[in-house]
Amino acid sequence: xxxxxxxxxxxxxxxxxxxxxxxxxxxxxxxxxxxxxxxxxxxxxxxxxxxxxxxxxxxxxxxxxxxxxxxxxxxxxxxxxxxxxxxxxxxx
Numbered sequence: 001x002x003x004x005x006x007x008x009x010x011x012x013x014x015x016x017x018x019x020x021x022x023x024x025x026x027x028x029x030x031x032x033x034x035x036x037x038x039x040x041x042x043x044x045x046x047x048x049x050x051x052x053x054x055x056x057x058x059x060x061x062x063x064x065x066x067x068x069x070x071x072x073x074x075x076x077x078x079x080x081x082x083x084x085x086x087x088x089x090x091x092x
Contacts, residue, residue: 061070
């Protein structure tokens with residue numbers, strides 16, 4: 001590497017550091033009163049209301065926060081995959 005490239009890289013990182021420091025120093029600080037904000041309260045109340053559909057259809061079926069099918073077909077598929085892997089490992 002030539003000296004010009006090394007100096008350019010060093011200057012780049014110095015300027016990057018100064019810019020990051022400036023952005024962090026001037027970043028707005030969130031206050032702790034966001035929980036009392038009327039918009040936040042309204043949003044949370046709206047999200048807790050039931051939808052316009054039947055109560056039976058208003059409940060998503062989730063496992064660990066992820067959507068899942070009620071029949072458990074994915075678990076059947078996963079067990080089949082695990083069995084196939086065991087059989088393949090036994091061959092070797």
